[in-house]
Amino acid sequence: MDAIVHFKPTDLDITVEAGLGWEALNDYLEDYRLMFPVDPGPGATVGGCVTNNSSGTNATRYGAAFANVVSLTVVLADGTVVRTKKRPRKTSAGYNLNGLFTGSEGTLGIITEVTVKLHVKPKVERVAVVPFKTIKDAANSVNEFLISGISLNAIELLDDKMMKCVNDSGETTRKWTQAPTLFLKIGGSNDEVVKSTINQTKEISAQHGSLDFQFASNEDETVELWSARKVALWSTINQGKLKNDDIQLWTTDTAVPISQLPRYLVEVKKTIDDAGLENTLVAHIGDGNAHSFILYHPEEHAKAERIVHNIVKKAIELEGTCTGEHGIGYGKIDLLEEELGLIPIDVMRKLKLALDPHRILNPDKVFRMDPNKKLE
Ligand SMILES: Cc1cc2nc3c(=O)[nH]c(=O)nc-3n(C[C@H](O)[C@H](O)[C@H](O)COP(=O)(O)OP(=O)(O)OC[C@H]3O[C@@H](n4cnc5c(N)ncnc54)[C@H](O)[C@@H]3O)c2cc1C
Known part of the structure; x- marks a missing residue:
């Protein structure tokens, strides 16, 4: 189930079967300069992204899967087929069923089709690589980027040990400073806009003790600078x-x-x-x-x-x-019980039992069906 079902580029959305991979979807969208921003692990499907509320490096700018779902088709445990919405980008028509199924980890229904929002790829996107003396300096700098309202497309951190592993791996064409390092994606409609954002981030980074500030001046350097982030795991x-x-x-x-x-x-x-x-x-x-x-x-x-x-x-x-x-x-x-307490989990259990009374869809995933039972 990996077909494109409906695509109208001017609506900035696409409907696909749930088994389509997020990478294949982005390959398809390349010619239209559009993107589906959720970028989790290699091989993940669009349906898997939604049911896990996945995200990745693009979420700072574009949000996790939930923010990008327009509508879902879901088969419930009793075989009923539900389409959660039509295709508007916004709606306040009734309960938010998208929100119910997003992040439900396959416990409430099988997602068969997904309509997602698409985003226009930035005309220009550059990468900056900024090492800091300490991880605290790097984190403080990020905090200030965010509260200053600077719009960055991705803000990633690799610590000093990760930078050493990347160097030792020999997988990138250059050697990196072995210090906590920020990898930033800075996008915009033209070079001037991007340059201005780069200057603002450089200034804030310097105020927080950055050791260096390298940024890509062309596409090839952009790919090269991002390569360390890509090979990290x-x-x-x-x-x-x-x-x-x-x-x-x-x-x-x-x-x-x-x-x-x-x-x-x-x-x-x-x-x-x-x-x-x-x-x-x-x-x-x-x-x-x-x-x-x-x-x-x-x-x-x-x-x-x-x-x-x-x-x-x-x-x-x-x-x-x-x-x-x-x-x-x-x-x-x-850990979910420690995080939320028992009451929200009991609400989840009631929703689960209402939609899947025979407990056939991923039972005992996310929470125990029987709250008193200890799992093996
Ligand atoms: C190397 C690596 C890096 C990763 N990086 C990230 C990351 O940066 N960000 C991130 O968010 N995640 C990341 N992940 C986790 C993973 O990629 C995501 O959780 C992903 O969205 C899972 O999708 P999948 O299609 O592989 O689902 P699966 O792993 O096959 O399934 C996940 C769950 O969803 C259910 N499910 C799957 N498809 C459906 C469907 N159509 N309807 C109903 N239920 C369904 C399954 O029953 C299961 O419970 C990473 C994983 C790896 C291995």
Whole structure:
């Protein structure tokens, strides 16, 4: 199920079957200079993006999947086919069924068709790479970009250890400063607009102690500068495997309010370092969403689990979440309870039972159907 069902470029939306990959969709849209901005893991489907409320590097500017859904076709547990809306870009007609199915992780219905908003690709888009002395300086700088109202298309952070892994991987054509580094995408309608935004970000970065400020002056350099961000995850995995083939990788996925980020990121790194586990960090920092990649040997599983729990607890204490974009699945059921408390989860359970009384759609995913049952 990966067909394009309906496409009217002038409406800036497209209807596709849910099994179409987000990358294939963007390949198709390339000729129209349009894009579907949700960019999660390779191979993910548009339906998977919606049901997980996925996002990625573009969410700072364009929002997560939820912000980009116009309408869904969903098959319910009893076979009823629901179309949630027609095709307006905005509507206040009735309950927001898009919101109900988005992020439901396949527990409420099978999404078969998705109509999503499309965005016009910026005419000019450049990348800037900005290393800082400390992660706190980098996070403070991001906070100021955001509250200054500067419009950036992506704001990503790689920590010093991640920059070292990228260098060691040899996957990029240049070597990078091994310091906490921001990767910024700056777009606009022409070179002058982009240049002006670059100057503003450069000024703010300097006020927060940036060590350097490189930006791409053409398309090729833009691709080259972004390449370090692209290879980040794989370079951590490769680094671990070089040392020991048994090594495992745990990816965390917490998010906190943006003002809490400087403090939170410092505490996260200290928690993992103090436990003696190798780690790197990538953050969709413009959304307050951080992924620590923790390397551990199989016998250290319990230790890694304890640390991840502490990292999540800290995020929740700061009014954040146990998952910014990967979802709850089976693994974060207890953490969801810690985050929201039992009452909102009971509301979810009532909705689930109303739509799926025989519990046939991903039962015991997101929350336990029986609140008293402990999962294996
Ligand atoms: C290397 C890597 C990097 C990643 N980076 C990101 C990232 O930056 N941002 C991000 O948000 N995520 C990221 N992810 C996670 C993942 O890509 C997303 O969660 C993705 O949206 C999952 O889509 P999928 O099609 O693979 O769904 P699956 O993994 O196949 O399914 C996910 C859940 O959705 C349900 N489901 C799938 N399709 C449907 C449907 N049509 N109707 C109803 N339920 C359905 C499944 O039952 C399951 O519960 C990453 C993953 C990897 C491996």
